[in-house]
Amino acid sequence: MIAVALGLMLVLDHARENTLQRAIELLNAGDARGALAVAEAQTDARARAEARVYVLHQAGDLEGALRAAQSGSDAYPDDAWLAERWSFIATTLRRPREAERAASRLENAAALQPDADAKSWRESARTARADADALLHTHEQRDQAERSARVVSFAAVGSALAALIALAFLPARRQRMSSTPVDASGSSKVEGGSQ
Numbered sequence: 001m002i003a004v005a006l007g008l009m010l011v012l013d014h015a016r017e018n019t020l021q022r023a024i025e026l027l028n029a030g031d032a033r034g035a036l037a038v039a040e041a042q043t044d045a046r047a048r049a050e051a052r053v054y055v056l057h058q059a060g061d062l063e064g065a066l067r068a069a070q071s072g073s074d075a076y077p078d079d080a081w082l083a084e085r086w087s088f089i090a091t092t093l094r095r096p097r098e099a100e101r102a103a104s105r106l107e108n109a110a111a112l113q114p115d116a117d118a119k120s121w122r123e124s125a126r127t128a129r130a131d132a133d134a135l136l137h138t139h140e141q142r143d144q145a146e147r148s149a150r151v152v153s154f155a156a157v158g159s160a161l162a163a164l165i166a167l168a169f170l171p172a173r174r175q176r177m178s179s180t181p182v183d184a185s186g187s188s189k190v191e192g193g194s195q
Helices: 001-030 034-042 045-059 062-075 080-092 096-111 115-176
Strands: none
Touching: 001 034, 001 045, 034 045, 045 062, 045 080, 062 080, 062 096, 080 096, 080 115, 096 115
């Protein structure tokens, strides 16, 4: 019975590798639709999620690959590869919040990997965390700069409006002053006496 189970696992693993290999061949030949169809036909759900992410990413559909990687990582939180792809694509697309969530998922998945793979996945998780933190910091700086620019813009518009209002009233004031009679000594005269 154990031999039958092991044999079945080997057959399924071989079929999984052949499906991904076929998808890669189609991608290399320029047939992204065919590669995606092969990936979608994968019978193992985890392998289908991985193949889908791979094909979409390699075909240049980064939005689709991001959604597929996140969905696959949600379904298989222990899958370090899906978490790493989610992190990489989120960082590539400059999505700090998604990159941060993906880095957290990768850190958790890396801790669950077998000893032989754990070191490389932990290193990937450290890199993903550093990239996500740097991206988040950059976006926070950009947001602060935008807020500062808005304040400066509003202040400039307010100053310009104040200047326009002052200029609008200046001719009326000059006209009133010029209509006031001035005597020979230079002092203005108002009816009923001098000032």
